[in-house]
Amino acid sequence: MIPSSCLTRLASAAGLVFVLLSSAPPAQARDPGSLPNVMILATGGTIAGTGASSTTTVGYTAAKVGVDALIEAVPELKKVANVKGEQVFQIASENMNDAYWLKLAKRVNTLLAQGDVDGIVITHGTDTIEETAYFLDLVVKSKKPVVIVGAMRPSTAISADGPINLYNAVILAGSEEAVGKGVLVCLNDQINAGREVTKTNTATLDTFRTPELGLLGYLQDNKAHFYRQSTRRNTADTEFDVSGLDSLPRVDIVYGYANMDPTALNAFVAAGAKGIVHAGVGDGSLADAVKPALIEARKKGVLIVRSSRVGNGIVARNGEAADDDLDFVVSDTLNPQKARILLMLALTRTTDSKAIQTMFYTY
Ligand code: DAS
Helix, strand or coil, X not given: CCCHHHHHHHHHHHHHHHHHHHCCCCCCCCCHHHCCEEEEEEEECHHHCECCCCCCCCCCECCCCCHHHHHXXXXXXXXXXXXXXXXXEEECHHHCCXXXXXXXXXXXXXXXXXXXXXXXXXXXXXXXHHHHHHHHHHHCCCCCCEEEECCCCCCCCCCCCHHHHHHHHHHHHXXXXXXXXXXXXXXXXXXXXXXXXXXXXXXCCCCEECCCCCCCEEEXXXXXXXXXXXXXXXXXXXXXXXXXXXXXXXXXXXXXXXXXXXXXXXXXXXXXXXXXXEEEECCCECCCCCHHHHHHHHHCCCEEEEEECCCCCCECCCCCXXXXXXXXXXXXXXXXXXXXXXXXXXXXXXXXXXXXXXXXXXX
């Protein structure tokens, strides 16, 4: 049995070790001339959220703290990059919409075209990070890093994850390793691809995953470590151009479930949807109760994409439906919310279903 006085000495020694370790410089300070120039574009979310108390980790208010305060809360940023901040808008990301996406995409492309910008970090609500990340993956016209970051705890919470997530995102956006990797999402020390990443838990810090295809790498000890990269066309190689667009075609998602009927589908078509993503059960299966309405919609010129609510795997062409005969498109591995984004952008280029199917096998 160790006497308590000894435990006290051990604890204080441990505390001293902790203080020494934690006061270690976050990164080897380099002369300002060699630091990358990283723009931080703030859009809101929990990373900018405030809670009633330090123990409020749900039911807080998102999108309250401005970009300058976010940067000031992490003084270590200036040791790893020359950062500048810009508040593009300030929303909880469940309110994200096409107008915000177009504004953000145009600003990103304008900044990346500047020689004095090496990379961009976008602070964003976690609810729709996966959609914004894929949208930008398809419309950013540069190989320079674009990193989207959020937080699962508000800035006022004990052990808020926002500051370290922002610090890691800035390192990643300023790193050579991230060039040409497509739009990246970086939270919880992990690097995921914008095409595949999805939110898998309503509240935990490790919520952003790429369930089967896997993360791309880690942010560890102030450095980006990549182990894989996407095989799909993205960013600088994209054919999509939103520079002249003020709106995007309407595309809705019909969720598949037992005992469904075509009420929702018919309402979307009546509302003017140019495309429908059917989030089917299993391998994108179509219930008999809905199939005639899908065929009727197609005859009216609405593009139909068969996706799956399952979340992983390939939706195979001519598997659960005769896509060739029905002139439907399949989503490949894109989940419904991502398939919707690609279909929206595809419809800005063509209504040819064969050309759109090629896009789903390319991006
Ligand atoms: N409402 C959430 C959002 O803005 C908060 C968050 O997790 O960022 O996406």
